[in-house]
Amino acid sequence: MAAKPSNELMATGEDAALTTAMKELTLEEGNGGNSDSSSDDSIVSVGDMGSDSEWLACKYFPEKEPEWDVDSFDGQELKIHPLVRKTYPTQELYDQYYDKRLKAFESKGFLPDPSRAIYEVYLEGRMRNHKTARDFMADLANVCVKKFNETKGKTLELVNVLRATETGGSKWKLYITFMAREYHEGPLVEYQAKVIKFLGDLQPPFPILCRPSPKPGSQN
Structure with a gap:
């Protein structure tokens, strides 16, 4: 087995607890709710649920060093542990779970994905030195936007922030969706920005990307 990259994202205490809790589920399908039927092959025992490392391999991905105009989601594949299916009593419920995970994954961070510790930012909340979190975003x-205009010779102008998601701790990674004009008095166009904010402002924010939002059904 290959050595784990030293910069791989690790689970928080909360994530580890959730992983363990899911593994400890002993669920069955179609046995009429008789949990005493130990011979039923549909029951998933704790020992059959796999190791912590196997579960975390489906939750966390190697974290690349940030680089302008490079999306760390590129080249990744959605991984869901096969035994997650056993935690859903019907295929319909599992399909709903899978579709939600897939939609979040394909957004490349711009939609909330709690399974990867990516959460929605409450834009109307108060922020120090800002009226609201929306202003901060x-x-x-x-x-x-500034980096985008400098490197691509554009005149993009942010108009207003629509939504944002965040992940991380000492390095706060933010995925911001906003409306913009590509030239003076031009039509409104939806854009995405990805930026790292460092705890304590020890370093200036690091721009990662700025791009038009992908059209529905397309990939970035």
């Missing part, structure tokens, strides 16, 4: 997105 606009400032961070403008770091990416």
Whole structure:
């Protein structure tokens, strides 16, 4: 087995607890709710649920060093542990779970994905030195807009922030969706920005990307 990369994202205590809790589920399908039927092959025992490392391999991905105009989601594949299916009593419920996971994964961080510790930012919340979190997100997105204009010779202008998601701790990674004009008095176009905010402002925000939002059904 290949050695685990030293910079791989590790589970938080909460994530580890959730993983263990899921593994400890002993669920069955179609046995009428008789949990005493130990001979039923549909029951998933704790020992059959796999190791912690196997579960975490489906939850966390190697984290690349940030680089402008490079999306760390590129080249990744959605991984769901096969035994997750056993935790759903019907195929319909599992399909709903899978579709939600797939939609979040294909958004490349721009939709909430709790399975990867990516959470929605409450934009109307108060932020120090800012009226609201929305204003703070606009400032961070403008770091990416500035880099985009400088490197691509564009005149993109942010108009307003639509939504944002975040992940991380000492390095706070933000995925910001906003409306913009590509030229003066041009039509509104939806864009995405990805930026790292460092805890304590020890370093300036690091712009990762700025791009038009993909059209529905397309890939970035």
